[in-house]
Amino acid sequence: MQAGMPLSGPVTLAGCGEWLRCCGGGEPRPRTVWLGHPEKRDQRYPRNVINNQKYNFFTFLPGVLFNQFKYFFNLYFLLLACSQFVPEMRLGALYTYWVPLGFVLAVTIIREAVEEIRCYMRDKEVNSQVYSRLTARGTVKVKSSSIQVGDLIIVEKNQRVPADMIFLRTSEKNGSCFLRTDQLDGETDWKLRLPVACTQRLPTAADLLQIRSYVYAEEPNIDIHNFVGTFTREDSDPPISESLSIENALWAGTVTASGTVVGVVLYTGRELRSVMNTSNPRSKIGLFDLEVNCLTKILFAALVVVALVMVALQHFAGRWYLQIIRFLLLFSNIIPISLRVNLDMGKIVYSWVIRRDSKIPGTVVRSSTIPEQLGRISYLLTDKTGTLTQNEMVFKRLHLGTVAYGLDSMDEVQSHIFSIYTQRPLAWK
Numbered sequence: 001m002q003a004g005m006p007l008s009g010p011v012t013l014a015g016c017g018e019w020l021r022c023c024g025g026g027e028p029r030p031r032t033v034w035l036g037h038p039e040k041r042d043q044r045y046p047r048n049v050i051n052n053q054k055y056n057f058f059t060f061l062p063g064v065l066f067n068q069f070k071y072f073f074n075l076y077f078l079l080l081a082c083s084q085f086v087p088e089m090r091l092g093a094l095y096t097y098w099v100p101l102g103f104v105l106a107v108t109i110i111r112e113a114v115e116e117i118r119c120y121m122r123d124k125e126v127n128s129q130v131y132s133r134l135t136a137r138g139t140v141k142v143k144s145s146s147i148q149v150g151d152l153i154i155v156e157k158n159q160r161v162p163a164d165m166i167f168l169r170t171s172e173k174n175g176s177c178f179l180r181t182d183q184l185d186g187e188t189d190w191k192l193r194l195p196v197a198c199t200q201r202l203p204t205a206a207d208l209l210q211i212r213s214y215v216y217a218e219e220p221n222i223d224i225h226n227f228v229g230t231f232t233r234e235d236s237d238p239p240i241s242e243s244l245s246i247e248n249a250l251w252a253g254t255v256t257a258s259g260t261v262v263g264v265v266l267y268t269g270r271e272l273r274s275v276m277n278t279s280n281p282r283s284k285i286g287l288f289d290l291e292v293n294c295l296t297k298i299l300f301a302a303l304v305v306v307a308l309v310m311v312a313l314q315h316f317a318g319r320w321y322l323q324i325i326r327f328l329l330l331f332s333n334i335i336p337i338s339l340r341v342n343l344d345m346g347k348i349v350y351s352w353v354i355r356r357d358s359k360i361p362g363t364v365v366r367s368s369t370i371p372e373q374l375g376r377i378s379y380l381l382t383d384k385t386g387t388l389t390q391n392e393m394v395f396k397r398l399h400l401g402t403v404a405y406g407l408d409s410m411d412e413v414q415s416h417i418f419s420i421y422t423q424r425p426l427a428w429k
Contacts (some may be wrong), residue, residue: 028271031149035168036134036209037262038150046269048147048163050126053119053348054281055112064112067283068105073296077101077337080329088322091329096282104341112347119281123366131155131162134262136209155256159321164272165250165263166210166215166231172259175277180255184224184274190257194247196231198240205262209240211235215244215264220271224251229266286370287291292339295300299335347371 034040055063066072081087081097085143127145144162147153147350151226152168155161161179177192199208212235218228229244250256250263253274270273296350307327351368354360365371398405398413 013254022425031218032214032216033150034214036152038148045149049121049145071293100337103201107341107344149265155261161250161252161254163252163265164267165265167248167250168195168261169195169205169265177261178257179261180257182273184253210351220267222276224273284367284370286373288372303331336358
């Protein structure tokens with residue numbers, strides 16, 4: 001720990017809670033970040049790695065099986081297959097029950113594996129993007145995943161911002177830059193960002209390493225529209241302190257639209273604003289699958305009724321409870337296991353067609369389990385940010401109380417407005 005360094009909390013590690021905070025866990029708290037000196041960090045921070053995968057190597061198979069058998073449709077066929085291990089309930093060879101179930105599970109596992117691999121490749125592409133880092137030895141190339149809190153990172157025009165940073169310098173003569181934030185907040189209008197005044201006045205970007213300065217920043221949070229912090233330069237006489245706001249912030253996931261910018265990294269990894277606003281990856285299930293699951297329960301209830309009727313016709317003679325189970329097995333084809341695999345194969349083909357559609361190039365299917373949900377869209381709600389309308393407003397109709405005017409009645413509207421403005425001076429007199 002450097003002498004004279006301002007602290008945002010106690011330095012000594014006493015107890016398990018302090019140990020967790022030192023290792024990057026525990027409650028988020030404000031931080032002091034020195035420019036270009038990651039070794040002066042007052043706590044440990046997460047790696048700057050983006051991970052959108054639902055499973056890892058060890059949880060993949062248990063997770064996929066759990067997500068499949070938590071629904072009644074798949075659980076029903078698993079119980080049918082397991083019942084064949086009981087000699088009194090066996091109706092045929094084991095493979096007649098286990099092979100169809102295994103095929104259905106194999107299709108699901110392969111589909112999930114392909115999606116996880118694609119997600120891994122997308123994350124790897126983002127984490128492997130190369131940026132320039134200012135160091136005492138000059139500018140060095142570094143991967144996005146190797147960026148640390150306190151690093152001075154150079155972001156070129158049209159390049160993605162790799163971490164949450166404070167804007168220090170720009171190559172633009174007007175001393176500002178614009179950001180594209182559509183991947184963060186869905187808005188296509190560019191946002192103006194301003195650098196810290198005292199760092200923008202430095203002759204070169206390399207001078208950022210020669211000054212003794214730090215940023216005191218608030219704890220990580222999900223608010224992408226606000227930021228509170230201070231920038232302090234200690235080696236000036238008198239020391240300079242500037243307040244920081246959202247105008248000085250460069251959030252990860254945004255894209256620089258003008259000039260080259262230099263920033264100091266404040267937050268990385270799971271502490272990024274964009275990551276904190278994203279829910280944990282999970283297996284998605286559409287309304288159609290829920291409806292199929294509900295219909296399966298109804299058919300199973302009907303199946304139980306039929307089995308009870310058949311046993312009742314035999315006056316519940318002998319081991320009637322085993323007869324109920326045998327009748328359930330005999331009539332089990334009422335619920336076809338082929339429905340599950342047909343639905344999965346159909347969704348896979350549907351997703352493949354969407355990705356290959358020449359009319360919508362660049363489309364990425366992030367979840368092949370719910371493509372049919374697109375057919376359920378009835379209303380599309382959007383505000384006027386240009387996300388879908390390209391900032392082109394076309395007059396359709398003007399409503400004034402109980403009166404409506406269209407394009408064909410604009411002459412009437414103009415005459416009304418003209419008469420009102422010509423009569424008003426007479427009324428004033």
